[in-house]
Amino acid sequence: MSHVLETAFTRHVGIEVPLICGATYPCSNPELVAAVSAAGGIGIIQPIAMRFVHGHELRAGIRLIRSMTDKPVGFNALIEASSKIYLERMRAWVDVALEEGVRFFVTALGNPRWVVDKVHAVGGVVYHDVTNRKWADKALDGGVDGLICVNARAGGHSGESDPRRLIDDLGDLGVPLVCAGGIGDEAAFADVLEQGYAAAQLGTRFIASEECLAHADYKGAILTAKEQDIVHTLRPSGVPVAVINTPHVQRTGTDAGWLGRRMLRHRRFKHWARSYYSLRSVWQLKRASLEGSRYQDFFQAGMSVDTIDKIEPAGEIVRSFGEAARARLASSADSP
Secondary structure: OOOOOOOHHHHHHOOOOOEEEOOOOOOOOHHHHHHHHHOOOEEEEOHHHHHHOOOOOHHHHHHHHHHHOOOOOEEEEEOOOOOHHHHHHHHHHHHHHHHOOOOEEEEEOOOOHHHHHHHHOOOOEEEEEEOOHHHHHHHHHOOOOEEEEEOOOOOEOOOOOOHHHHHHHHOOOOOOEEEEOOOOOHHHHHHHHHHOOOEEEEOHHHHOEOOOOOOHHHHHHHHHOOHHHEEEEOOOOOOOEEEEOOHHHHHHOOOOOHHHHHHHHOOOOHHHHHHHHHHHHHHHHHHHHHHHHHHOOOOEOOHHHHHOOOOEOHHHHHHHHHHHHHHHHHHHHHOO
């Protein structure tokens, strides 16, 4: 008997495997997005990486992806509103994505209502990144269709709770929940689906894929790192970011520095400080990803590094994760 991995998420998005290749700056290149979607998962377009790292105007980049697959792809909309110029650019990018047929959107860092209204008007769905009940309630007030539950094991801007605690806290909200963080192998993927999550979002695992254009040093650091090598630093963005504890991180430390700490706590200056750190982060992370150890800086990664030991094609990752989850489902169904 064949077991289909159908969940509320796969029905929402129209895919076969409930697996998201999470948007990562600067690693979400078009080839990676397309490979994940073509294999039955869903790749997410990161517009800043598309334009400023990989050199494609958004519309051209989406059409490049479409030349490689006609399967659904998603779009990452960071909607933090401290910069009017940035917000206007994001609004334009969302319009372009909708015009090009994208119907799944992941929002973060702001009120998603304006994205929800645009996307729902054409029959699409919006999921929002959350780390706890407070932000989940706010996202649902904004009209989102599901939640990306970012846990403490995630890379980049991680959450505060473990995956089980998150689903216990949010499981009564009546929308599909996606587990984000700490999923590096097939067993972990099957585990979160068994826990009741409707899908899983992977970032670090797909950086260590053949299609990802990250530098070989970055991928190598993921393969050799262990869970205890993941630390949180304030230096790239002014808020805690999970990175590999490289010699550079050990040398420079993980604090924002005296002046940075003061500005980040100041009522009037904190937005300026965050903008400064964000701009610096964009530059640093881009150079680290593309130049590797020649420019020793920050390699974002989550605790899933513990179970990642080889570089594989992105499509093979999707297929092997799907097969493992189906086998687990079959085993559960056959148990007395």
